[in-house]
Amino acid sequence: MKLAKVIGTVVATQKDxxxxxxxxxxxxxLTDEMKPSGDAIAAIDTVQAGPDDLVYWITGxxxxxxxxxxxxxxxxxxxxxxxxxxxxxxxxxxxxxIFL
Amino acid sequence: xxxxxxxxxxxSTIKHSCYKGWKVLILQPIDAKGKDKGDSFLxxxxxxxxxxxxxxxxxxxxxxxxxxxxxxxxxxAVVTGIVDLIDVHKSI
Numbered sequence: 401m402k403l404a405k406v407i408g409t410v411v412a413t414q415k416d417x418x419x420x421x422x423x424x425x426x427x428x429x430l431t432d433e434m435k436p437s438g439d440a441i442a443a444i445d446t447v448q449a450g451p452d453d454l455v456y457w458i459t460g461x462x463x464x465x466x467x468x469x470x471x472x473x474x475x476x477x478x479x480x481x482x483x484x485x486x487x488x489x490x491x492x493x494x495x496x497x498i499f500l
Numbered sequence: 501x502x503x504x505x506x507x508x509x510x511x512s513t514i515k516h517s518c519y520k521g522w523k524v525l526i527l528q529p530i531d532a533k534g535k536d537k538g539d540s541f542l543x544x545x546x547x548x549x550x551x552x553x554x555x556x557x558x559x560x561x562x563x564x565x566x567x568x569x570x571x572x573x574x575x576x577a578v579v580t581g582i583v584d585l586i587d588v589h590k591s592i
Contacts, residue, residue, distance in 0.1 A: 401524070401542035401577050403510070422577045432507060432540045434524045447514050456510065456524070456542055458576040462561040466516055466574035479574060480515030480524075487508035487526060492534055493552030500587045 402437070403430045403482065405456040406453045410442050423451060425478065427457060432487055443476035454482040501522050503559045503583065505577035506549050507540055512586060518573040525579060527557055532588045544568055554583040 410424035423445040429437045446466050449455050455478045457463075463477040464470055492498065504527035512524065523545040531537045534554075541559065546567050549555045557579050558564060564575035 401544075402543065415573050437539055446516055456512070457512075458574055460561055460576055462564075462574040462576040464574075465572055466518075470572055477574065480512040481521060482510055482512050484511045485508065485526070486511070486528035487548055490509050490552045492530075495534055498554050498583060498586055499532075500585065 401456050402457055403432065403434075403485070404428055404430075404443075404457055404478075406449050406451055406478075407440060408451070416473055417472060418442065418469040419467070422467065423448075427455065427459075427476075427478065430454075432485060434485075441476055443478050444474050445448050445478045447481050448480060449478055450483050451472055452483070456480045456482060482483060501556050501563075501574070501580065502529055502560050503535075503586070504543075504555055504579075505536075506551050506553045509550060516574065517583055519544070519571055521547075522568065523548075527555065527579070528575075529557075530554070532586060539583070541577060544575060545579045547579055549579050549582050554586075555579045556581040556583060557592060566572060576579050
């Protein structure tokens with residue numbers, strides 16, 4: 401799972417029947433520091449996200465499992481809208497005891 | 501499976517129904533000496549890990565589904581354990 405920001409929408413009339421009725425959005429993957437990570441991609445939206453929403457998305461075989469038809473040709477699906485990101489970066493606690 | 505350190509967490513109200521009740525953590529992959537390696541990612545937590553912990557993570561759907569849900573749930577990454585000790589004898 402990764403974070404991303406919704407940067408636009410995609411309209412496709414002719415598409416595989418297993419993804420008919422599914423909303424498509426353009427998303428820009430982000431790091432936890434909110435910096436862009438790689439190129440923007442198109443993803444199926446299952447949570448009614450909108451422009452500028454911060455979301456998290458999944459890839460791989462699981463992307464299709466989030467859809468009503470789980471045998472769909474999909475490799476990126478938005479599965480949640482983020483309310484808050486809490487980065488509490490204190491490094492590794494007890495590093496001296498864990499790494500011998 | 502690989503080693504990560506817990507960097508923080510993500511909260512979300514509107515989400516796919518299978519994610520309800522699961523904590524989502526921000527994980528930073530690390531090497532055998534504890535140095536950061538590669539980009540951070542999100543994973544569901546099954547072991548109550550917290551910031552600063554070193555954890556074992558699986559970034560593969562089948563392991564995630566076995567631990568977290570049913571066969572058809574769209575889980576992709578999961579924290580499978582909290583690391584107590586890493587003892588690397590020698591580097592190659």
